[in-house]
């Protein structure tokens with residue numbers, strides 16, 4: 627959710643929509659994903675038990691953050707994602723854009739918002755939950771003491 631803070635900050639400071647610091651700009655870039663992952667890892671995973679696993683945590687957080695931009699590039703909004711900001715301001719969409727763009731703020735609670743919610747549930751949340759369940763099952767089977 628952090629990448630979409632650009633909407634709030636942009637409105638506060640009057641940043642134009644298509645600006646590199648505007649919506650879907652720098653905060654949706656791969657650079658931001660890597661940097662945010664590094665900052666969160668450095669601040670929240672300092673305890674000794676994370677030693678030796680911080681690189682994995684950093685990669686996981688960076689990929690999770692970058693996935694936001696990838697999903698945004700798969701919807702039918704008017705503005706693409708600046709994946710390579712701050713080095714390149716070009717906005718990109720993926721060739722396949724099946725996800726309808728979400729209405730802004732309170733307009734989400736409308737008939738169109740409900741349609742978008744159902745589409746995201748079907749195309750994003752249910753497959754993700756299925757993958758998470760399979761991963762949990764695999765981990766459970768791996769960690770289970772052998773019965774032999």
Ligand SMILES: [Zn+2]
Pocket residue numbers: 629630650654694698
């Ligand atoms: Zn976004």
